Amino acid sequence: xxxxxxxxxxxxxxxxxxxxxxxxxxxxxxxxxxxxxxxxxxxxxxxxxxxxxxxxxxxxxxxxxxxxxxxxxxxxxxxxxxxxxxxxxxxxxxxxxxxxxxxxxxxxxxxxxxxxxxxxxxxxxxxxxxxxxxxxxxxxxxxxxxxxxxxxxxxxxxxxxxxxxxxxxxxxxxxxxxxxxxxxxxxxxxxxxxxxxxxxxxxxxxxxxxxxxxxxxxxxxxxxxxxxxxxxxxxxxxxxxxxxxxxxxxxxxxxxxxxxxxxxxxxxxxxxxxxxxxxxxxxxxxxxxxxxxxxxxxxxxxxxxxxxxxxxxxxxxxxxxxxxxxxxxxxxxxxxxxxxxxxxxxxxxxxxxxxxxxxxxxxxxxxxxxxxxxxxxxxxxxxxxxxxxxxxxxxxxxxxxxxxxxxxxxxxxxxxxxxxxxxxxxxxxxxxxxxxxxxxxxxxxxxxxxxxxxxxxxxxxxxxxxxxxxxxxxxxxxxxxxxxxxxxxxxxxxxxxxxxxxxxxxxxxxxxxxxxxxxxxxxxxxxxxxxxxxxxxxxxxxxxxxxxxxxxxxxxxxxxxxxxxxxxxxxxxxxxxxxxxxxxxxxxxxxxxxxxxxxxxxxxxxxxxxxxxxxxxxxxxxxxxxxxxxxxxxxx
Numbered sequence: 071x072x073x074x075x076x077x078x079x080x081x082x083x084x085x086x087x088x089x090x091x092x093x094x095x096x097x098x099x100x101x102x103x104x105x106x107x108x109x110x111x112x113x114x115x116x117x118x119x120x121x122x123x124x125x126x127x128x129x130x131x132x133x134x135x136x137x138x139x140x141x142x143x144x145x146x147x148x149x150x151x152x153x154x155x156x157x158x159x160x161x162x163x164x165x166x167x168x169x170x171x172x173x174x175x176x177x178x179x180x181x182x183x184x185x186x187x188x189x190x191x192x193x194x195x196x197x198x199x200x201x202x203x204x205x206x207x208x209x210x211x212x213x214x215x216x217x218x219x220x221x222x223x224x225x226x227x228x229x230x231x232x233x234x235x236x237x238x239x240x241x242x243x244x245x246x247x248x249x250x251x252x253x254x255x256x257x258x259x260x261x262x263x264x265x266x267x268x269x270x271x272x273x274x275x276x277x278x279x280x281x282x283x284x285x286x287x288x289x290x291x292x293x294x295x296x297x298x299x300x301x302x303x304x305x306x307x308x309x310x311x312x313x314x315x316x317x318x319x320x321x322x323x324x325x326x327x328x329x330x331x332x333x334x335x336x337x338x339x340x341x342x343x344x345x346x347x348x349x350x351x352x353x354x355x356x357x358x359x360x361x362x363x364x365x366x367x368x369x370x371x372x373x374x375x376x377x378x379x380x381x382x383x384x385x386x387x388x389x390x391x392x393x394x395x396x397x398x399x400x401x402x403x404x405x406x407x408x409x410x411x412x413x414x415x416x417x418x419x420x421x422x423x424x425x426x427x428x429x430x431x432x433x434x435x436x437x438x439x440x441x442x443x444x445x446x447x448x449x450x451x452x453x454x455x456x457x458x459x460x461x462x463x464x465x466x467x468x469x470x471x472x473x474x475x476x477x478x479x480x481x482x483x484x485x486x487x488x489x490x491x492x493x494x495x496x497x498x499x500x501x502x503x504x505x506x507x508x509x510x511x512x513x514x515x516x517x518x519x520x521x522x523x524x525x526x527x528x529x530x531x532x533x534x535x536x537x538x539x540x541x542x543x544x545x546x547x548x549x550x551x552x553x554x555x556x557x558x559x560x561x562x563x564x565x566x567x568x569x570x571x572x573x574x575x576x577x578x579x580x581x582x583x584x585x586x587x588x589x590x591x592x593x594x595x596x597x598x599x600x601x602x603x604x605x606x607x608x609x610x611x612x613x614x615x616x617x618x619x620x621x622x623x624x625x626x627x628x629x630x631x632x633x634x635x636x637x638x639x640x641x642x643x644x645x646x647x648x649x650x651x652x653x654x655x656x657x658x659x660x661x662x663x664x665x666x667x668x669x670x671x672x673x674x675x676x677x678x679x680x681x682x683x684x685x686x687x688x689x690x691x692x693x694x695x696x697x698x699x700x701x702x703x704x705x706x
Contacts, residue, residue, distance in 0.1 A: 563598025
């Protein structure tokens with residue numbers, strides 16, 4: 071295949087450019103609303119320049135203000151940082167540069183601009199030789215998350231362009247709350263027709279669609295820079311030589327300017343497994359975080375594309391960022407961990423977790439105090455501060471192998487549309503007809519049709535759903551477990567020397583929750599203790615140790631079906647004192663017996679919904695209600 075055909079077949083997201091006279095996008099001269107750090111004061115003005123530790127802005131009446139950067143809101147600080155980092159770009163860039171996925175033959179591998187052919191964007195190389203790798207191992211649990219900021223943007227419904235064709239498919243929405251921008255990607259692929267990509271650019275601050283363009287090729291927007299202009303895209307076509315390739319484009323006036331092409335994992339020893347980028351987000355201090363399909367996390371200095379930190383997790387891992395973008399939570403395989411992204415000296419907090427493989431999806435709750443993950447096997451919810459499991463198990467009647475969102479501290483949304491109160495297993499509501507989007511802890515839905523569409527912010531659960539939930543909890547036939555219910559105890563999984571203590575702990579727990587103990591009950595509380603096994607654990611100030619680990623598990627069964635479970639072990643999450651001998655004595659003491667206190671302190675659910683009888687093929691099975699989301703919002 072000649073070079074011309076290759077270029078035509080794989081790069082044409084930037085052929086959007088040739089049809090862009092109609093695109094109106096944010097420019098450095100656009101008026102925006104600036105807010106101070108307290109959120110009490112604001113002014114409409116345009117960015118002028120950065121002057122030392124101050125930013126100069128021009129008000130609508132022409133007057134200029136010099137404002138200390140540290141007095142601005144985090145969103146405005148991010149915007150200024152983006153403007154600062156991009157201010158050196160020449161003003162006379164050719165906006166009609168096509169994007170090629172093949173490096174030029176004269177490419178030296180340098181990341182400096184190649185001006186020999188202004189129609190070809192830079193091809194960047196990657197060097198990991200000076201990039202340290204953080205070791206991931208079971209360690210003390212000290213995540214040290216700060217109180218998370220609330221989204222300062224006031225989300226508004228945003229009118230979207232209609233689908234260009236019946237066969238056009240919505241792919242995903244990339245969001246950067248700091249920049250106040252979102253990019254919606256659509257693909258069109260039909261036999262006999264060239265594959266095309268359409269992207270729509272959204273200003274979340276003004277509530278407007280500000281750009282809409284399409285061209286040949288399959289590219290997906292992954293992340294938006296804090297400057298609200300540069301967008302990282304990925305080639306998702308099946309061409310083996312270019313699949314997974316990343317590119318950077320930039321909004322400028324009414325044009326999209328291609329800036330560069332690069333393969334972030336091409337120099338890895340097992341590059342074939344690292345090729346696809348599964349997760350990509352801009353974080354603080356002008357850095358970009360990527361995750362490969364093989365579980366390789368890399369933090370990049372975005373301007374130079376220099377990798378500054380990396381670590382390896384399980385290939386099935388799935389991460390999520392805290393709202394302040396300072397910590398990364400990640401789980402997969404048999405671990406759950408929190409990594410401090412701003413302090414490389416801080417040891418990651420990593421705990422052993424129940425095995426989680428295949429189709430993994432995860433997310434933080436709005437406060438980031440809880441973290442949930444779902445696979446085809448189960449749903450897991452953790453308390454982030456303690457690292458303890460709050461919920462583990464299947465949601466009866468519903469598979470959990472689709473996307474997961476965490477829109478409320480007490481509810482998760484699984485498979486893109488089903489809202490579940492995880493502590494009780496109550497399948498509350500199905501929201502269908504639109505694609506969900508998480509925007510820094512707040513939810514929105516993207517509804518698209520031939521006649522137009524909307525991005526709709528929405529509080530979940532909506533008031534009607536909560537009203538029905540309150541009413542449902544008074545129905546005697548909906549739940550197998552609620553206050554006053556009879557519950558039995560099964561100690562067959564507990565070694566005989568611990569049974570007396572475990573039984574007493576469980577009876578106290580049952581009474582405290584308002585249930586009634588009775589061995590003839592249909593609902594059974596099953597306890598088990600396994601181990602000990604020798605496990606490695608490390609504490610960042612004292613080194614690594616081998617501990618005797620017991621696992622304590624608790625589950626609730628109804629007529630042989632497991633509805634709820636939780637677990638804990640006897641390994642201390644943190645230890646006190648200095649010196650290996652002091653720590654070893656503490657661990658030896660903890661390793662003498664299992665965690666019996668867990669059976670008294672485990673938070674049993676207040677309610678458990680009766681499981682459905684069928685296989686769960688009915689997608690609305692046992693949902694308390696269902697709503698279609700249309701262009702005008704919820705349609706009950």
